[in-house]
Amino acid sequence: MSAIHLKNLTKTFGDFAALKTMDLEIADGEFMALLGPSGCGKSTTMNMIAGMEEPSSGKILFGERDMAGVPMGRRGVGFVFQNYAIFTHMTVRQNLAYGPRMRGAAKVEIDRRVGAIAEMLQLSPLLDRKADRLSVNILQRVAIGRSAIMEPAIFLLDEPLSNVDAAFRAVMRTELKQLQRQFRQTMVYVTHDQLEAMTMADRIAVMDHGVLQQVGTPLEVYNNPANVFVARFIGAPGMNLLKGRPAESDRGLVIDLGPLGVTPPLPDELASSVRAVRNDVLYGFRPEQVALADRGLSMPATFVERIGARTIVHLGEGESAVKAVFENDVGLSVGQTAVVAPPASSVRVFDAATGLAVRAG
Amino acid sequence: MSAVTATISEDKMGAARAKPAQRDEGERLGFRLTLPAQILVLFISAFPLLMQLYISVTDWSPLSGVGWWNAWEMWNSFANYTDLAADTRFWSALQRTAIVMLVCVPAEFLLGLALATLFADDFPGKRIFYSILLMPMMVVPAVAGYMFFMLFQSGGPVNDILSRIIGGPVTIAWLSDPNLALIAVMIADIWQWTPLMFLILLAGLVGVPEDQIKAATLLGANAWQRFTTIVLPKMKTIIIIALAIRVIENFKIFDTLYIMTGGGPGVATETISVYIYKVTTQDLIWGYVAAIALAILIVLSIVAVYAMKRMAKTREVPA
């Protein structure tokens, strides 16, 4: 069984709490991304799953088996390091063959397996090259192949694409997904790039400062972020959040955004929950979901980024800065005033004091 | 597919970039600026060598009445070298030196390596132990010689400890038994120079990339497998350096040995340095000595060149 269960996992280094009480279940064969900024505890979590670090408290279970005390050589996990950790004094072939060799497999068997993995990862022409002078892109594949050849039930990858150039990253993402689909391993993937997580993962565990913020499918964390951190971190760009105060109006509950004016009325189910909040709130909407409208928030454009298929317009300044993503024919230039409105169904409200999402109903 | 071919051509470009593009003026200026230092070094190393070569083909000695620059008057047309070839005492000294080297250097290496692996991880009292371990190296070799001279006396501490272990009286005549004297001398050398090996090998050990060791562990390698497949290969250059240094130095073994045994009993511990010393100070045939020294120099140079070639092979040409 290759499901992973993290129970009340914590890790402290001296005074520093790298991970605070993490509870996470990863299903057998699932591709789970641990997503968060540097220092959020994602690599620490992964190191504990691999057995490279001991938890300060809590348990790690693979299926039913408690992994406490099981050394890292015996856990049956594949691990791809951020810096590949390729054996630079060996050839590509020797790198790939290392795992089976250490387990005492027969030479014929080793050659067969190496050949198959090399074929799959397009490394066949490079098998006899010394591993120290290869480009990053090739090294990454060797790192994956070296672990994959052992056919581990669990595959751990620590930011494997961060050193790879942007163009090749897209290619590698596809290859990794194919690999996972083919072998149906449980894959845990650490990254700080939300696009990578959204593209590849079945579910995403968003982390910040050692605390798990939310676990869900890509669409779940995108559509219904549990708190302000997730709302801002997921999405390119992240969700816009404007501070305001709930106010009653004749059309329903609105949010008073101060100098920016008043928002359109909130949907009823959401309104009733928002009324229960005593504090200021954050009015949230995604840049990709706004449209130009006749009525809405009126703001001057301060910056326009035309990036290939879409145009990101920066509106407003300081506390009320907002971004909007449009098609390329939007025709806005710096200095022009735009009136934007998010569709009512995409509006999300957060408690400004706690940061938590205010859920409808 | 295109991704693979793109990256293969990348590597070709990388290899072609091996020579850093420097301006010619920079190179020439550098040469000119270091020229005085180059000449000085050349002078210091080449001059004695040439002088030695010169004297070795003469019968000159300081008592011959002429200044060394006139040694050509005593030309003996390579008689020194032919004498050397026939000199049995020379050859046995050489043989003894080789035995000492073949025992001491491997012993120092293995002990040093074992200690270095111990020191790779932390343990309580590491710092203190480390300082104690380095002490033998800091003792003046002559003093070490005298120390071992006392230790290996028939009624000395070594025999005393041995008799306590065995339970009966031990009166081994270490330094006066021709068979045992060489062993005593080797023990002294191993004691004194293992720390050096330890230091060098520890530096090499620490330089092995930790994440590669972790990767090997995750792939199922046990401690011994990690040691032989990852650690040792990565220490290759350092090991070659350490062995080359010790082989060359050990070959010249003198101070400790001479104080312990004076080359005796008889010629039982007469190594090549001792032999040269005796010929120089007792027989005073400096021309002959110069020939011996030159012969040794050639042998040791071959060792050094071989070591450097092996190092160049293990070291990657930066791409």
Add this chain to the structure above:
Amino acid sequence: MADIVFRNVTKRYGNTLAVDDASFTVNDNEFFCFFGPPLSGKSTILRLVLGLEVPDEGEILIGGKPVNSVSPAERNVAMVFQNLALFPHMSSRDNVRFPLVERKVADAEIEKRLADVAQKLHIGHILHKPPAQLSGGERQRVAIARALVRDPAAYLMDDPISALDARLREETRVELKRIQRELGKTLIYVTHDQEEAMSVADRMAILENGRIRQIGAPAEIYDRPASAYVARMLGSPMMNILPSVRGANGIEAAEGTIRIADARAPAEAIEIGLRPEDLKVRPWTDSGTAEARPARVFEVEPLGGYTVVTIEAGQARLRALLRGQPDVRPDAMVAISCDPGRVHYFGQDGGAL
């Protein structure tokens, strides 16, 4: 004026052409970006501008004056390094003053320039701190200030933000663009991230193996790529490029799953290029033989604001970028179409038609 001109510049390392007959002009006050895969010559061009390399052929002019034989110290260009290379033992103020102190500029002049640059980059209030006490963004501005205090004709950056977290990269590139606009100085920027290049550049050059393949504003290159290579370089997901044949009513590709009704398509076209965002995907309904054949959805990647749908069209795999979260399932049969005006045609040599 501080424009930088390359005329037929070639640079070799051994037998390899690092830069092959490069000609371009970087205009005064322009944010110019060099973009290409690793080892395509971008960094070599930067080094040629700086003077760390000498061209084997061709001329380099800065401000109208030929500088082939001028040493780096005497050219008026400054470099901001990826690791910023700030001196940790000095205060930020001393870091910024350093280049002028080196050149024995008078104290009064140094102070004046320092104040000027500090004001432009909004770092006046942090100058007393050593670099270690500053945030990443502040350090970057101090590094830029140090480059600018010499009042160079241009300043150069080699992939300055690729080491940062994805989020930080998005914010920092906006910062860098803003700074350049405010300062009004020529900036030559090298990156391998196409989104970054398109976001920051006024104009950019696409490189392949040392050759410049196209120069222009990012939008221009994106909308009208000069070749299949350039078309693939910009845009994520990549443009779909497929072999095409002339059909009854226009162009056909991918075994008939794509039909473009365009009688004006060039005859020499052997490939068509379709940007993922230009592909229209509808559930397949059998409405006669005039329509394209159906294709099967292979994979759906929900990105939140967009969805990438990978479709098996004949032997090829196409990717379509759809807005929002449409209801498309794997293994569904779909009809692919594209507005004829958005189709790119490529000829025998890969060039655009």
